[in-house]
Amino acid sequence: MLAIQLAITGLQTGALYALTAVGFSLIFGSTRIFHFAHGAAFVIAAYFFYAAFGAGWGVIPAIGVSAFGAVAFGLLLDRLVYVPIQRHEGSFFTVFVASFGVGIAVQNVIGMIFGRGYVTVNTTLSRSVEVIPEVYVSPLAWIAIACAAVFLGGLGFFLKRTHTGMALRALADNPELVRTFGLNPRAIQAAAFAIGSVIVVPAAIITSATTGLSPAIGHHVMLISLAATIVGGIGSIPGTMLAGVMLGLAESLALLVVDTQWTEAVTFAILFAFIIIRPSGLLGRATAH
Amino acid sequence: MLKSLKITTAVALTALTLPAWAEDHTIGALFPLSGPNAVYGDVFMAGSDLAVEHINADGMLSGTMSIAYEDSQGLPQPAVVGMTKLVNVTGVPYTLSAFTGVSKAISTIGQRSSVVAVNGGGVGPDLAALGEYFWNVIPLVNLEVRAVVPYLTGEMGLKKMVLVYIDDPFGQAIESELETAFEGSDAELAEVLSVPVTAQQFSGVAAKVRSAKPDVVYVASYGAQQIQIVKQLRDNGVDAQIVSYSGYITPDALALPESDGMIVTGQAVDYASEDPVTKRFVTDFKARFDKDPTAYNVNYYNATLLYGLLAAALEKDGTEVTGENLLAKRLEMKTFDLVGGTVSFQDNGTLLSPIEVKQIKGGATETLDTVEIGG
Numbered sequence: 001m002l003a004i005q006l007a008i009t010g011l012q013t014g015a016l017y018a019l020t021a022v023g024f025s026l027i028f029g030s031t032r033i034f035h036f037a038h039g040a041a042f043v044i045a046a047y048f049f050y051a052a053f054g055a056g057w058g059v060i061p062a063i064g065v066s067a068f069g070a071v072a073f074g075l076l077l078d079r080l081v082y083v084p085i086q087r088h089e090g091s092f093f094t095v096f097v098a099s100f101g102v103g104i105a106v107q108n109v110i111g112m113i114f115g116r117g118y119v120t121v122n123t124t125l126s127r128s129v130e131v132i133p134e135v136y137v138s139p140l141a142w143i144a145i146a147c148a149a150v151f152l153g154g155l156g157f158f159l160k161r162t163h164t165g166m167a168l169r170a171l172a173d174n175p176e177l178v179r180t181f182g183l184n185p186r187a188i189q190a191a192a193f194a195i196g197s198v199i200v201v202p203a204a205i206i207t208s209a210t211t212g213l214s215p216a217i218g219h220h221v222m223l224i225s226l227a228a229t230i231v232g233g234i235g236s237i238p239g240t241m242l243a244g245v246m247l248g249l250a251e252s253l254a255l256l257v258v259d260t261q262w263t264e265a266v267t268f269a270i271l272f273a274f275i276i277i278r279p280s281g282l283l284g285r286a287t288a289h
Numbered sequence: 290m291l292k293s294l295k296i297t298t299a300v301a302l303t304a305l306t307l308p309a310w311a312e313d314h315t316i317g318a319l320f321p322l323s324g325p326n327a328v329y330g331d332v333f334m335a336g337s338d339l340a341v342e343h344i345n346a347d348g349m350l351s352g353t354m355s356i357a358y359e360d361s362q363g364l365p366q367p368a369v370v371g372m373t374k375l376v377n378v379t380g381v382p383y384t385l386s387a388f389t390g391v392s393k394a395i396s397t398i399g400q401r402s403s404v405v406a407v408n409g410g411g412v413g414p415d416l417a418a419l420g421e422y423f424w425n426v427i428p429l430v431n432l433e434v435r436a437v438v439p440y441l442t443g444e445m446g447l448k449k450m451v452l453v454y455i456d457d458p459f460g461q462a463i464e465s466e467l468e469t470a471f472e473g474s475d476a477e478l479a480e481v482l483s484v485p486v487t488a489q490q491f492s493g494v495a496a497k498v499r500s501a502k503p504d505v506v507y508v509a510s511y512g513a514q515q516i517q518i519v520k521q522l523r524d525n526g527v528d529a530q531i532v533s534y535s536g537y538i539t540p541d542a543l544a545l546p547e548s549d550g551m552i553v554t555g556q557a558v559d560y561a562s563e564d565p566v567t568k569r570f571v572t573d574f575k576a577r578f579d580k581d582p583t584a585y586n587v588n589y590y591n592a593t594l595l596y597g598l599l600a601a602a603l604e605k606d607g608t609e610v611t612g613e614n615l616l617a618k619r620l621e622m623k624t625f626d627l628v629g630g631t632v633s634f635q636d637n638g639t640l641l642s643p644i645e646v647k648q649i650k651g652g653a654t655e656t657l658d659t660v661e662i663g664g
Binding site for chain 2: 010012108118127
């Protein structure tokens with residue numbers, strides 16, 4: 001029964017990891033910007049939901065506020081930080097440092113506004129019920145899995161079947177060619193930030209009710225996003241989704257064989273294994289140098 | 290003309306000699322001001338800042354006193370950087386410390402540089418053995434464990450415990466204390482689960498706790514993590530009694546609905562005491578923060594006030610305020626009037642205090658029992 005319990009728990013965690021990581025993977029894969037502040041988008045989405053829900057706005061308006069916060073942050077960061085740096089031919093490292101700095105600034109601003117302590121959204125949906133003897137599942141676990149299926153399926157459809165989606169994939173392959181076809185790479189880049197930021201919203205909201213929040217949570221989000229992106233294959237959205245679920249499952253099922261203190265190490269053991277054995281990741285394309 | 294010259298000379302001499310008498314006092318503090326443990330920094334500063342305000346208002350020292358805060362993040366590495374700066378650049382003779390790992394890391398610098406470090410927040414038992422320049426104004430967690438285990442197994446009849454602890458020197462110390470406390474009793478420590486310092490997901494841990502079917506779960510962590518553990522244990526179907534130590538008594542943790550019914554331990558402070566130091570502290574704290582003080586507020590108020598008392602005594606003797614002289618003066622004075630009454634240090638530089646066993650109810654704590662601890 002413990003194995004079934006851990007598998008369900010791992011699936012819930014994996015769904016959240018996938019939702020978190022895919023946004024980062026989409027942005028990094030299509031724009032090549034190391035968007036370290038993706039963790040900050042997560043924090044903003046979570047705290048905006050917490051504030052709006054706590055103010056009695058109801059779930060749907062609070063989700064709207066959360067999505068608005070995340071998308072506005074992504075777009076403003078792109079417009080006010082990344083684009084000017086790229087215009088001056090700033091290096092990959094310059095962009096990374098700027099993004100890192102924004103992440104820290106957001107952490108401190110959130111701390112100033114909401115306090116630096118722990119907060120959580122209180123809901124009965126986070127309370128587990130016994131579905132079969134000795135196996136407990138909370139309604140939020142099903143919601144997390146359903147959200148992952150809907151959002152990630154929707155993203156897949158969007159990237160394959162819409163003009164903007166195809167443009168995003170094209171931008172990842174060859175920005176110059178995108179320009180040749182009369183498309184605006186800056187506008188496509190903005191779309192990548194908007195979509196990548198909004199897709200983090202369900203994970204941020206569910207985390208606010210299950211794990212709880214502190215302004216510093218963004219660093220952990222980034223670690224997981226980075227691990228899933230590399231394990232899945234840089235630039236591969238389906239690979240990142242799969243890697244997110246795989247890491248969540250591995251972290252949870254590892255408890256069957258290792259002590260609890262090693263669960264996080266399992267994630268990074270998998271990451272190192274992929275870097276050494278299969279650097280292109282689960283579904284990434286091998287590149288020749 | 291001669292009179293003017295005399296006046297000018299007198300003023301000049303006064304101006305030249307004044308700094309020697311009215312020297313400003315700066316002490317250091319290594320508190321977590323950012324990161325997941327930052328909430329403690331706010332709590333600690335509420336106490337230390339109020340003490341500085343009182344010391345300056347009373348004119349206890351010849352100059353103005355202030356605190357140079359450094360952000361330790363609750364981690365040893367940034368704390369060592371901060372302590373090095375405080376000792377070598379700011380040149381403080383006395384510093385406030387918090388957290389077990391931080392205190393252990395900085396204690397060697399304090400010992401080497403003859404700078405006093407006073408801990409009011411870390412509770413690892415090792416903190417009693419960090420040398421003569423390291424003092425504790427908080428009873429350490431071994432005393433809390435010794436107080437709560439008999440209460441749980443005796444008064445409450447809870448015989449099977451699972452421990453969930455953070456994998457660092459503090460958590461390891463709690464594990465060791467609990468194993469010792471259960472030795473030779475009819476109760477058992479059925480399972481011991483350690484979690485990494487950075488972990489945030491505990492639903493898997495909760496599944497393991499549930500499968501062990503304990504009567505009681507002891508949670509030994511700090512900051513946001515300890516609250517996440519309690520919440521996720523409850524959310525994932527763990528209905529056993531949950532117990533923790535004084536570090537759990539923070540505003541965030543008390544406000545969590547899942548904390549209701551938890552047993553916690555902490556030092557006993559008589560806030561209703563009629564002694565002038567306690568009365569002034571309680572009155573001014575409530576007026577300034579609009580809430581009741583906690584033991585952490587008291588500890589850092591006391592740690593800061595202790596500096597004021599020692600430095601004032603040194604100034605009265607005409608002795609320079611250095612770490613070495615502060616230590617010598619503490620050993621000479623022996624007793625101090627601090628919040629909670631007149632206290633004295635043990636030989637290992639740690640204050641003793643009775644331990645209260647409390648229960649969290651409706652966002653506040655209610656005392657169930659007070660245990661006197663022998664030295």
